[in-house]
Amino acid sequence: MDTKFLKIMSRNIGQKMTRAMEEIYDLAGGVFNINSPKQLGLILFEKLGLPPVKKTKTGYSTDVTVLEKLKNQHPLPEKILEFRMLTKLRSTYVDAMPALINPKTLRVHGSFNQTVAATGRLSSSNPNFQNIPIRTEMGREIRKAFCAQEKDHFILAADYSQVELRIMAHLSEDPNLVAAFKQDADIHTHTAAMVFNLKQEDITSDMRRTAKVINFGIMYGAGAHRISQELNISHGDAGAIIKAYFERYTGVKDYIEKTITECKELGYASTLYGRKRPIQDINSENRNLQEAAKRAAINMPVQGTAADIIKIAMIRMHDWMKKENLKSKMILQVHDELVFEVHPDELELLKKQVPAIMELAGKLIVPLKVDVGVGKDWYEAH
DNA sequence: GCGATCAGCGCG
């Protein structure tokens, strides 16, 4: 860990927090605990009279979807979101990591838990290395603190490209999806072309974004309601897009139906390698429970097979590294990614062999593809 | 003072 870097980052975020806090008190007309959703709810929905969009069990919801909707009516919600991002990054990562450094090894040693997640994934705790920020630039900066311990060593990150959609292609044998991966097409552009009935070269970035949401939504069993929320479109339009998807990818539709039927008969869903997840509620009288169980049943074979494949890769990787007496170390797993700390003499070897071992870990009717990055830290390696 | 629960949000 680069603790010097984190110390500077903590100070910088602290300054930004102070500025945001002052503006928030100004806009709210008084001091309150910004981290308290209860106090914030009173300010937004009673003092300022903004419309309460959503409720929680205990009162007004003030989550990100609510504040996004209120942005155009008052400047406060946006400032709250900024403040929340800053506090999240500082308290969960920037200030937490240095405190976990082992004084003997000067490293942070977390746990990878093998018997927590129902799908067969690993989970990570104390700290959770599987949720280090990447989606915002400010958050992503935190990865610069995850660096090789010795000066001339490297961090190498190798991640499976679209592994869950490739698994969906294999399991469903859908000709369109299989063909897309055999051609190594940009999968979201391909889906957009299918759904909107256009040539791939005529797909706009907006259409691609829509297709990306659909591709993920399908694997989670999303309905028109959720898709419409996600894309900010009408329920009817969302339903039409889903319908168009299943007309083009009938193999996926059939596979999903088959998976649910089988789960109802057997009481469990399973992965390509035979890992089972019991799904009790699949025959529940309670509609909500049964619908949630169906979504879990749809997702299990996809998420669980991906977990099986990366575990196989990790075992083979370990065996290989041991056999070759390598000095480099496999240090992290983030569901579809493996991270290594690499000795400079071994860099070229690992750049070649790591993706090869990962790509061969699963035998699917479509190829597996692994992208590799190298740098002095996890930020550069990505 | 302490543990449990809730809301919120970080990741794939």
Next chain:
DNA sequence: TTACGTGCTGATCGC
């Protein structure tokens, strides 16, 4: 009502 799987933090509540 709301798309799957996780873990951590701070606020709050009850004992």
